[in-house]
Amino acid sequence: MKSILIGALAFGVAACACAQSPDDMNLQIHGYAAQGFLYTTHNDIFYANSSDGSAAWTEAVINVTLQPKPSLRVGVQARYQLLGSKGNDISLDWAAADFTINDDFGVRVGKVKTPWGLFNETQDLDPIYMWALLPQSIYDVTTRESDLAHYGAVAYGKHNLCAQCGNAEFDLWGGEQVVPSSDGQFDDLNASGNGPLNPLEYITFGGALHWKTPIDGLMLGASDADNRPATVTLQGGSEWFAEWNNLSYFGQYTKNKMMFAAEWNRQASVAAVTLTGQPVSAANSDPRSWYAMATYKLTSKLTAGAYDSQYTDHAAPLSTDRFTKDWTISGRYDLNEYLYIKADEHFIDGSALSLDPVRNPNPTPVYRLTALRLGVSF
Amino acid sequence: MKKLSLSILFVIVASLFAARAQAQVLVIANPDFKADSVSKADLHEVFTGSSTSLKASGHVVPVLLKEGPVHVKFLSEYVGQSPTGFVLCWRGAILSGRGTMPKTFESEAAVVDYVARTPGAIGYIGSGTAHDSVKVLAVK
Numbered sequence: 001m002k003s004i005l006i007g008a009l010a011f012g013v014a015a016c017a018c019a020q021s022p023d024d025m026n027l028q029i030h031g032y033a034a035q036g037f038l039y040t041t042h043n044d045i046f047y048a049n050s051s052d053g054s055a056a057w058t059e060a061v062i063n064v065t066l067q068p069k070p071s072l073r074v075g076v077q078a079r080y081q082l083l084g085s086k087g088n089d090i091s092l093d094w095a096a097a098d099f100t101i102n103d104d105f106g107v108r109v110g111k112v113k114t115p116w117g118l119f120n121e122t123q124d125l126d127p128i129y130m131w132a133l134l135p136q137s138i139y140d141v142t143t144r145e146s147d148l149a150h151y152g153a154v155a156y157g158k159h160n161l162c163a164q165c166g167n168a169e170f171d172l173w174g175g176e177q178v179v180p181s182s183d184g185q186f187d188d189l190n191a192s193g194n195g196p197l198n199p200l201e202y203i204t205f206g207g208a209l210h211w212k213t214p215i216d217g218l219m220l221g222a223s224d225a226d227n228r229p230a231t232v233t234l235q236g237g238s239e240w241f242a243e244w245n246n247l248s249y250f251g252q253y254t255k256n257k258m259m260f261a262a263e264w265n266r267q268a269s270v271a272a273v274t275l276t277g278q279p280v281s282a283a284n285s286d287p288r289s290w291y292a293m294a295t296y297k298l299t300s301k302l303t304a305g306a307y308d309s310q311y312t313d314h315a316a317p318l319s320t321d322r323f324t325k326d327w328t329i330s331g332r333y334d335l336n337e338y339l340y341i342k343a344d345e346h347f348i349d350g351s352a353l354s355l356d357p358v359r360n361p362n363p364t365p366v367y368r369l370t371a372l373r374l375g376v377s378f
Numbered sequence: 379m380k381k382l383s384l385s386i387l388f389v390i391v392a393s394l395f396a397a398r399a400q401a402q403v404l405v406i407a408n409p410d411f412k413a414d415s416v417s418k419a420d421l422h423e424v425f426t427g428s429s430t431s432l433k434a435s436g437h438v439v440p441v442l443l444k445e446g447p448v449h450v451k452f453l454s455e456y457v458g459q460s461p462t463g464f465v466l467c468w469r470g471a472i473l474s475g476r477g478t479m480p481k482t483f484e485s486e487a488a489v490v491d492y493v494a495r496t497p498g499a500i501g502y503i504g505s506g507t508a509h510d511s512v513k514v515l516a517v518k
Contacts, residue, residue: 026478028478063472063473065472067478073477096475100430103431103436108475113474122474337465
């Protein structure tokens, strides 16, 4: 499927672009680079030696977009990423052709961002949000490869409701999700030498609805994705996943200098690991997560914020490995439209998230994380 | 000495009034634009990329100034954002594959020229810039 989609994308560009100059095609190049620093009072987070202070947190993105005609936009985005000892490679974020059918409906095909939740489409775009880290309860940086994008299509549109009802925006998507074998969800298997031999691939489809309410600045929404059963071959066995859903309810309110947002998410799954010479073991999980956040623009360049974020795996045994609670205070300073600095201080209780088993065989459940980012975008 | 001080004071006050007059923002549109007015909410929707059409006028094409007091005032009054926040809003759409940056011009004369020849185009200029070739929209 992937090669067919990329071939169709290339054909579409060639068919429209052959007789036009770059200016006619509205060629645009954008991107960003961000360098981070992590320090934890205990544990080593995000595959980095953060307890000693670590700068192994780097991203760079380049985006090229063409618009050969008003109803067609084609683009590609590539990324370099380093997170602790992981990454240090270049990958394809997305490559898509966007067809606008009319002002209320369009379709995007290729490798496309998956529009679930409040922040999934932008969770990997550091310049766009004020936090050095989005709430990890739902937007876990170690497992985001499994959530960000899929190979397939997104149909999007909007509909004006009655005069006093606001309007509704919708997204419907379908395709194939490809989860690399290095993704954080396989940390335990990789640590025991039974990691996947290939990426996990499964069919996914879903929908999202954003209601821009009649109250100015208030949006309420929901999304649900259905992920079909799949099996991945492991070193010495296999892991099978039953059908599972990714359900989110969210809301955002923006007024003048303030922004409030909240989201609740559940991704219950049933899975089973079969290893040679061992009985089948259940790998079920039922994470129910939420966050509530607020930001305030102190000046045109300085924004402050705070959030409370909680993750609890209701299928896990009772222990500090079952949950992670994170209180965060944060600030962002925009030197100009290109350069910015961010600083987060996280007060964390629980070891369910972000602590890989190799570096943290016996994690300390209560610790602090300082996360700094310096970035440039264009 | 007293006359010199008064003259200087007069020049300063006149300059302040002149600057204020130049920073008055006009919302302009292509001459074939159906509507004669536009609401602040509609301007916010169009210039943040949330909407590509208006009920009374159909498809719209937003046009931007790159910088300057008129640009800052327009963003503050009708979009509710600083220039930096505005650019970041569009970069979010671009980097997530949902949009491209609207046409952006260095000068108000270039904005007028583009709006005059582009169906559906809507932009903004200072009141002191010649604009006979475009339609001025009232903002409700």
